[in-house]
Amino acid sequence: MIRLATRADLQAIDSLILNKAKAFRAAGKTQWEKYLEPSRTEFVRHDVTNGTVYVYEENGKIFGSVSLIPPTSWDHNLWDDAEVAVYVHRLVVDARMKGKRVGEQLMRHALTQTVGTIRLDCVATNTFLNRYYRQFGFAYVGERDGFSLFTKEG
16 A cells, blocks of 8 residues: 555655665665765655655554655755755665566656655666656756756656
8 A cells, every 4th residue: 555654654765765875785786875864864854754755664663765755955966956956865675575476666756746846866877766766757958967857748
């Protein structure tokens, strides 16, 4: 079941993000390094408090989440007109759910609940994600500081 996250979900979402960051590091990837720091909890709290966060829940356990939030300093660094959009951040799925399309379900649900311009970015060298986001109607609009930029009208 996909639903809006509440403050009660903060710890579960935080754990998902930490576990994914650890998996990236173990695989030799540098993306999500900042989420290995305790400050990641503040990102999660910010998302739930200031944006819209959806979680994928099964049998009372959170297995995935995605954040749709107003622009952050990160977005302002990548986009010249950051204020005109909402941003997808921290799409994360528990590794045990691999192959069950949980990420796809979360993205599709979140996008149907959003109007206006939606943007996201990913590491430019991540071939999988650069293809993945296009299936949701995101258009590639360029690269900045090593990140591919995508936009979609909601």
